[in-house]
């Protein structure tokens with residue numbers, strides 16, 4: 001059984017007298033910067049001139065610099081830019097400032113594992129990857145809790161890389177929830193698989209297909225939305241709290257019987273074969289190559305797909321319904 005590490009296993013003192021540059025202030029960047037600051041760490045933020053995020057970071061009381069200046073000032077540098085821009089920002093603005101003893105952090109292994117970023121041998125290269133969206137990383141920290149994180153060492157120039165990664169994880173609240181050791185390769189491949197097959201790709205496809213089936217059969221779109229999208233969170237909360245058993249304990253016997261007898265008809269041998277194919281595309285680098293080239297070409301397919309998805313009927317129905325939910329927290 002893999003070991004989880006908690007607060008008492010990590011030493012925040014390793015961050016004393018260090019300046020940590022958070023490069024990027026989006027979903028993860030704002031959460032890491034604010035959590036580290038609240039943990040007593042000296043944090044600065046690196047962004048490009050004219051960045052929308054710079055105003056938010058300044059309003060939160062953080063010092064903001066151009067990426068190169070932040071990388072030069074910092075001892076520890078965490079890259080929280082979109083994966084597709086990391087290669088060029090790293091090459092032009094970060095690499096020239098990677099002097100002996102610095103630590104380069106990532107929250108996802110994509111650019112190291114697929115060799116888009118190749119750091120010099122004189123720095124530690126580590127990963128602290130929260131297993132949740134940035135807004136939860138911040139919200140749970142403020143509530144005195146945290147989001148579980150994965151951590152990994154790719155390069156240990158100082159001999160302290162592992163302890164440093166664990167200290168950073170503590171600074172963002174990860175060791176409150178528990179952190180688990182991995183490798184850059186394992187994190188990258190499992191993360192891509194999870195987001196493509198289950199969490200984002202698979203779940204969105206399932207939700208849309210369920211909605212479309214009910215609407216095509218003449219049911220009200222609002223009911224289809226509640227059944228196929230809204231209740232997903234309520235069910236998933238139970239699963240996360242106590243596994244499938246807790247969810248099945250809470251739902252009616254009718255729902256449980258339907259789950260056990262009809263669920264397996266949705267994920268067939270054909271679906272499982274497709275899952276293995278998607279995993280193989282990840283492991284071989286085929287997905288990474290496609291994503292890199294799509295971005296180099298200016299995202300033509302990505303943009304078209306985003307537009308098409310935004311116009312889906314379920315999005316229109318959901319927008320109208322959610323506007324009536326006064327209790328719904330809006331970020």
Ligand SMILES: NC(=O)C1=CN([C@@H]2O[C@H](COP(=O)(O)OP(=O)(O)OC[C@H]3O[C@@H](n4cnc5c(N)ncnc54)[C@H](OP(=O)(O)O)[C@@H]3O)[C@@H](O)[C@H]2O)C=CC1
Nearest residue numbers: 024025026027028048051052053080081082107108133134
């Ligand atoms: N989203 C998540 O919850 C998770 C993300 N990760 C990983 O974290 C990393 C960051 O992802 P995420 O937080 O989603 O990113 P976001 O897209 O939310 O934020 C990116 C930030 O980088 C800034 N930025 C964009 N281009 C540049 C540039 N050329 N130079 C400087 N700054 C730039 C953006 O500024 P502006 O907005 O002003 O353009 C923004 O502040 C990725 O490696 C991702 O895989 C890992 C776990 C979960």
Ligand SMILES: CC[C@](O)(C(C)=O)C(=O)O
Nearest residue numbers: 130131132133191195199
């Ligand atoms: C599930 C998406 C994710 O992998 C995450 C929030 O962990 C991401 O990269 O955003």
